[in-house]
Each structure stands twice: as C-alpha cells, then as structure tokens.
C-alpha cells in the first residue's frame with residue numbers, strides 16, 4: 001500500500017507500518033524528501049528507526065554506570081522501538097514503555113518476545129496523558145523524546161527520579177552537525193568543535209542548582225553528564241543510506257566519501273530527584 005505525504009500527515013502519522021526496507025524508496029509518489037520527520041519515521045518505518053537508534057544504547061550503557069535502576073519501576077516516555085526500554089529492563093524490575101504509535105509498539109513487542117524479555121510492558125499512550133497512576137514509578141526516563149512535565153511529575157513517586165537523555169545542544173546531529181547547520185535554521189549555529197567526537201575525548205560532569213527543572217520541582221542539584229559515543233554500523237554504505245534518508249544528501253555523501261561506518265555523538269544525560 002502506498003500513500004502520499006498528505007495522506008500520511010492527515011492521518012496524524014497513524015497509517016499502518018510500511019513494509020520493511022521500504023524507506024529506501026520512500027515517497028515515490030511525492031518526491032519531497034521530508035528529512036528530519038521523526039514522527040513519520042516512528043509511525044511508518046520502525047525498522048529504519050531501530051537501525052538508526054544505536055546512540056540510545058550508548059546513553060543507556062552510560063546511565064547504568066551513573067544510576068542504579070535495580071528493582072525500580074520505570075516508565076520510558078516515548079519508548080519507540082524499545083532501544084531504551086530493553087536496556088533499562090536489564091536492571092529494572094518493570095519497565096512501562098509508552099509510545100503514541102502502534103507501529104513502533106508492535107515492532108518493540110515483537111523484538112522483546114524474540115529475545116525473551118518479560119519485564120517490559122508496552123502501552124500505546126500519549127505523553128500528554130500517561131496511562132499510569134499517580135506516584136506509580138520510581139524513575140521516568142526519556143531518551144531522544146519529549147515529555148509533558150506535569151504528567152511526568154504526576155506518575156513519579158515522591159523522591160523518585162527523572163532522567164532525560166539525548167545529544168548536547170551544540171551537537172544535535174552528532175558529528176555531521178557542522179555539515180548540516182548551514183542548511184537548517186533550527187540547528188543551533190554554534191556547533192561543537194570536531195575534537196569532541198574523538199572516542200577518547202573526556203567525559204564532563206557538572207551540577208545545576210535548580211529548585212525547578214523544566215517545570216518540575218527537584219531536590220538538590222540536577223546532575224549533567226556529557227560523553228562521546230561512537231556508534232558502529234558495520235557497513236559504511238548502510239550508514240550512508242540510513243543517514244541519507246534521515247538527514248539528506250549531504251549526510252549520505254559525508255559517509256560515502258569517508259567510507260566510514262561509524263557515527264560519533266556527544267551525548268548528555270540529566271538526572272534529577274523529584275521533590276513532592
């Protein structure tokens with residue numbers, strides 16, 4: 001089944017999952033590329049999102065060195081295909097993986113079943129109305145996704161934690177940020193220097209003394225940890241195809257020209273204890 005971009009947008013990205021690998025020929029009926037359409041990506045092409053999302057594994061591996069999820073009930077807000085939820089489940093008691101789109105939820109459930117993980121519970125739900133009771137989780141995690149602070153606050157238990165993860169502001173598109181920034185107004189024009197992407201570039205840690213974090217009352221400082229993570233895709237032509245589809249032809253040329261199968265990120269975790 002093929003749709004026009006208008007069909008897809010009008011549906012609120014709720015059309016059925018497209019066949020695996022069809023992203024390689026996406027938009028045949030409407031050649032406008034639609035780069036950076038991450039909702040389209042989640043809702044129509046979870047296979048592409050899952051292949052791309054290795055940086056989330058890096059974030060979660062680092063999180064396990066900074067914070068002990070052992071025995072915790074965790075909600076993963078904007079869980080996608082499950083990269084973050086599956087990693088959290090290695091330590092947590094239960095993970096409630098919440099996402100708006102059926103396609104990523106179906107993909108994630110199937111992947112969990114294949115590897116025999118039983119402590120991740122996928123729920124289709126909106127971050128604006130989380131399908132969880134108040135004070136029901138010890139930790140809310142949010143990787144490469146947005147949250148509604150009031151809803152996150154509502155479901156986190158007193159003295160529970162909020163953990164937000166993604167890239168640093170000046171490195172939103174990883175090592176290709178400087179290449180892309182001139183073409184996209186929304187990318188901050190002050191970009192991280194190239195050296196931060198070297199695999200041995202040191203971690204940085206600081207604390208921010210806020211009593212309110214993004215609308216959420218917190219106890220004590222927010223911990224901010226930045227580190228470099230190099231995702232290995234194994235095959236540079238595949239990485240070029242993936243990034244070309246997501247970020248455009250400049251990204252594709254970058255990896256093809258360098259014959260590079262790795263993608264380096266400067267990532268950031270922020271951890272705060274909720275005050276109730």
Ligand SMILES: C[S@@+](CC[C@H](N)C(=O)[O-])C[C@H]1O[C@@H](n2cnc3c(N)ncnc32)[C@H](O)[C@@H]1O
Pocket residue numbers: 038039042043053056077078079080081082083084098099100101104125126127128142143144145146
């Ligand atoms: C960039 S993905 C991150 C997925 C996952 N956390 C990871 O790191 O691999 C963002 C996710 O937010 C989901 N999303 C978008 N709007 C949402 C909403 N209103 N409520 C819940 N999830 C939403 C998308 O479907 C997508 O799966």
